[in-house]
Amino acid sequence: MRRSRKAISAMLRLHHHPMSAASRFARLILGEYGERAELVEEKPWERRREFLALNPAATLPVLIEDDGPPIVGGLVIAEYLDETRGIYQRDRRLMAEKPIERAEIRRLSEWFVNKLESEVTRYLVRERVFKLDMKVEHGGGPPDASAIRAARANLKNHMRYIGWLAESRDWLAGPRISQADLAAASALSVLDYLGEVDWDREGAAKDWYQRLKSRPSFRPFLAERIRGIPPVAHYAELDF
Template sequence: MNRLYHVPLSPFCRKVRLTLAEKRIEAELVEERYWEQSPDFLRRNPAGKVPVLRIEGRLLSESQAICEFLEEIAPNPPLMPRDVDGRYEVRRLCAWFDDKFHHEVTSKLLYERVNKKVTKSGYPDSKNVKSGAQRIKFHLDYLAWLLDQRRWLAGNEMSLADFTAAAHLSSLDYISDVDWNRHAVVKDWYAKIKSRPSFRSLLADQVPGFPPPAHYADLDF
């Protein structure tokens, strides 16, 4: 049985969960208290990070590498374009969200509001929260700019770029930190992603002490 060691609200874990579901690859979900750095977990990934995927006798880490591995072993439905320019654009946008967006927004909002409490590592830093709330506006504007020119984020076909962005935004939506009224085109794009069968397990997530808002699992939000 394949097994994914994950944290429910981690956008990196959600990215892998979405890819697995799209590829119809079953995997048991095992919540990992990665911050405790247990010897068993460090043997699975010495970097001490989630996600970690056990599949076909392999232990895989790093979300982008995992997703591209899954694309190689299960090419249908495709989440990477066939042309070199298209693959570049998908990878560029995946890096944008996993690096820039994560640093400027996810780590400032989700990590401050939720992770610190869960890991008992302190209280939210109001300056970080304020910064994240400000910076997400820029990123939502960038999403709108992309979607004004394309059907999906990286082009005319849905790709890993869309799932990477949706993984971050869904984590933030769980704590009501996304203004879906800022751009209708962004809300419509997210509604299409959110309505996919692969999204169902994400919408069923529950984090003790942090109930999701009513709109979180609503497909007509």
């Protein structure tokens, strides 16, 4: 009894940024598993010395449990939380049991955390949000219109793919909700804040996103505001 109590009250600290999709991914998983973490906001472009010591790649998020070694990156954190929380959750576990089904969940988690990020989210967030806050020596300056254009074109293809997945399956990776859904939704929540998502073109994707948006783990995002950038009008509406 003592043991499990200790596990429940473990100290978790998440280095994150509110507009980092992978950080939101980690927060959604923590939320789904009923864990609270202390949130430390990082501006990775500043390459703070103490942050680089945690993660020399200078990427977000980074999770620390009980002052242990850093757990680095959205996908690595997802695996860690599955191994330390998910396996005790039965119906609420965000991973399948069978290796071949786990492979599909991982493929799509990687797709959204890495591919969607590097083709779409990174550019739109950098050009439209981070640059407002960046000094010139950190890469600040006017937004790069051609990067924004390319990212928007790429987003159309990603939305088609999400729409296709949402149409052909109950959840993106199969019959049950999984971390792949949270990986996709975390990126879309950032893009939606910025008004970049054309929901009306992809009805199945919209239905799927509405189901996720109404989960309690999602609620904190809907209340967050970035200074100087108000969200799109429907951002916090569950029925949009």
